[in-house]
Amino acid sequence: EAQVTQNPRYLITVTGKKLTVTCSQNMNHEYMSWYRQDPGLGLRQIYYSMNVEVTDKGDVPEGYKVSRKEKRNFPLILESPSPNQTSLYFCASSPGLAREQYFGPGTRLTVT
Amino acid sequence: AQSVAQPEDQVNVAEGNPLTVKCTYSVSGNPYLFWYVQYPNRGLQFLLKYITGDNLVKGSYGFEAEFNKSQTSFHLKKPSALVSDSALYFCAVIPGDNFNKFYFGSGTKLNVKP
Numbered sequence: 140e141a142q143v144t145q146n147p148r149y150l151i152t153v154t155g156k157k158l159t160v161t162c163s164q165n166m167n168h169e170y171m172s173w174y175r176q177d178p179g180l181g182l183r184q185i186y187y188s189m190n191v192e193v194t195d196k197g198d199v200p201e202g203y204k205v206s207r208k209e210k211r212n213f214p215l216i217l218e219s220p221s222p223n224q225t226s227l228y229f230c231a232s233s234p235g236l237a238r239e240q241y242f243g244p245g246t247r248l249t250v251t
Numbered sequence: 252a253q254s255v256a257q258p259e260d261q262v263n264v265a266e267g268n269p270l271t272v273k274c275t276y277s278v279s280g281n282p283y284l285f286w287y288v289q290y291p292n293r294g295l296q297f298l299l300k301y302i303t304g305d306n307l308v309k310g311s312y313g314f315e316a317e318f319n320k321s322q323t324s325f326h327l328k329k330p331s332a333l334v335s336d337s338a339l340y341f342c343a344v345i346p347g348d349n350f351n352k353f354y355f356g357s358g359t360k361l362n363v364k365p
Contacts, residue, residue: 143294172353181255181341182295182355189351197352229294236350237283237302242294 141166143243145230151249152220160215160246162230170233171213172197172240173205175226182229188213189236220250253278255344257356264332265364272327272340272359280347284325286316289339289358298340301325312336332363 143164152158164171172187174197184197188207202224204216213232217224227247231240255276264270276282283302287295299310306318316327325342342356 170351174353174355179260179357181257181357182343182353184353187351195351198354231295237345239285239297239300240295240353242287242296244294245292 141241143230143232143241145228145243145246147246148244149247151251153251154221155219158217158220158248160217160228160230160248162213162215162243163211164213164230164232164241165211166232166234166241167210168232168234168241169210170235170238170240171207172231172233173203173213173215174229174231175199175224176229176245177226185215185228217248220248222250224248225250253344253346253352253354255342255354255356257340257342257359259359260357261360261362263362263364266334267331270327270329270332270336270361270363272342272361273324274326274342274356275322275324276342276344276354277323278344278346278354279349282347283345283350284316284318285343285345286310286314286325286327287341287343289341291338295341298327332361334363334365337361337363 173185174182186205188194230243233240286298301318
């Protein structure tokens with residue numbers, strides 16, 4: 140089944156404790172992206188990747204890192220999480236530029 | 252600055268009535284326009300898109316959307332609403348000068364009552 144998977148689905152952590160949210164897609168898509176969803180703000184793009192080893196900042200990259208060492212994986216790293224990063228995070232992939240995206244199920248992160 | 256506006260937080264319609272969910276945008280170049288739907292505790296699902304051509308595009312589940320260049324709008328429509336259409340709807344735009352960037356509206360909650 141074609142899908143985007145994210146792990147974990149739910150995470151509660153404390154300020155400053157490094158964490159990684161994994162994202163994997165099995166559709167051989169070149170483009171992948173991370174978003175955060177906050178009430179009243181919709182989805183905002185954090186980082187995106189056009190292909191292996193090619194990443195760039197979205198609109199809200201501060202406090203986040205990404206890497207794209209393999210085509211299928213695009214992990215999101217929070218080196219020192221803070222409470223304002225409490226949010227619902229989505230990973231998405233698409234077959235190319237300006238194409239529709241396929242979204243993962245989301246990761247609900249709470250930072251206390 | 253690039254922006255996408257969904258002016259209604261919530262739209263209420265009766266089952267069987269037509270529905271419209273509004274979207275306007277302000278981005279560079281000739282945009283690519285999308286609608287997505289989100290059901291509770293799920294990721295977003297693609298509904299339809301406009302790239303070029305006919306201003307009325309048809310998508311999944313009987314939805315359609317009308318592109319209006321002069322009004323910079325891309326409203327989502329359906330002739331006859333179903334209770335199962337109740338969900339959160341997002342308009343998304345790719346600017347014509349940067350195909351890597353996606354901008355989403357704040358979302359509109361559609362409530363369809365029996």
